[in-house]
Amino acid sequence: MNTVHVAASEDYRRARAELLAAERELRAAAAVVAALRAALPPGPEVDSSSPLTTAGGKPITLDDVFGEHRTLLGYHLAFDASVDEPDEASAREVDVLDAQVPWLRERTAIAVFAPAAPHRLARLAQRRGWRWIVPISTQPGELSDRLGLCADAAEPALTVLVREGTTARLHWHGRAPLTARLMHLLPHPS
Template identity: 30%
Template sequence: MDEMDAANMEPMWPAAASAEYIDARIELGKAERRLRDQIEEVAALRRKLPQGTSLPDYTFAEGHRDLGRPEPTTTTNLSELFGEYETLVIYHLMFHPDDDEACPMCSLWVDGFHGVAHHIAQHVSFAVVGKAPLPKLRAWALRRGWHGLRILSSHDTSFNADLNVERAHGGQRPVISVFTKDGDGVRHFYSQPANFLDNDERGIDLLSPVWNLLDLLPSGRGDWYAANSYAGAQRAH
């Protein structure tokens, strides 16, 4: 990366900024550029993954696109979720069949996906799959305002267990997965849980604008944790 200095870069500070601030901001700018380059290097490594395993054509329960309509319930195969594309992204919603609400962090992520769904749809098929029975999933999606997203239930299937998005005792894991389809069927391409290999958190933070915005603050993100509702807040949906 070429060296940067105040004379050769577009300013990221007010005209009255101190020399001390400008010097520190330039050093930060260099680090931000290195981070961008590393993100691109990781993306390139991801694209070079060897061919993934072939998968069964799992069958999910799905309802009407209008979340307010309880009927009809249909069955949808994994291969059918691709639509016109050869690639499919699934967010595995952490929603145990016995729970009444989905994981707050998962709900935060899907809120974000919902907000940009019309952009995502220009490139790839996208769906949200949870282990809870379909009526619970749809009721939760309706409460969150996830209109237009495909919401499917993997209840009574081995999909979650086979993809390792479910622990041996039945606990659900927050994971995003990418699948491909060709003449030989559906293959797994990539999965990333919310935790890294060493079980440290923040594995999919880059997929949520919330965390990236909080990281801009003088106080940082702190130990804040998402909730399914906030006192005094009104939903925008």
């Protein structure tokens, strides 16, 4: 196979070198942020008996969502009674997340939460072809309110909860897009 060499101007090479240096700095800063996030002390308690409902209509609790895992990665879909459809970008992020669930489930519990009615979540999951993700309505409970998500329901969010015995605690909560490296959001392997 012949190697093709493309001649680049000095301006291009200089700009490209500057870009590569900035990308290295960005990766280093992201590693610092991930380390700070992982080192967070125990956060506030979250009621693990919070009532929730599966998209299929089954009543469950937050503790049920954890299953066998110590950590729970929750994506909070911007979808409630005030809108007919979730924000398209938010739904696309769940499309991407759905493909990663089999790999993530080996490390953490994972769910998509929304204050929308269970039947609306079921229809959305079917229409979008979600195969792996577990859509969960925060109805009839107040999980979305308690995490401060209803005040800004148009904005999706990520939450990492950690279970210590029978206590669930908030580890991290933010508006990071799912394009962020998901494993950097977890405190440590569960």
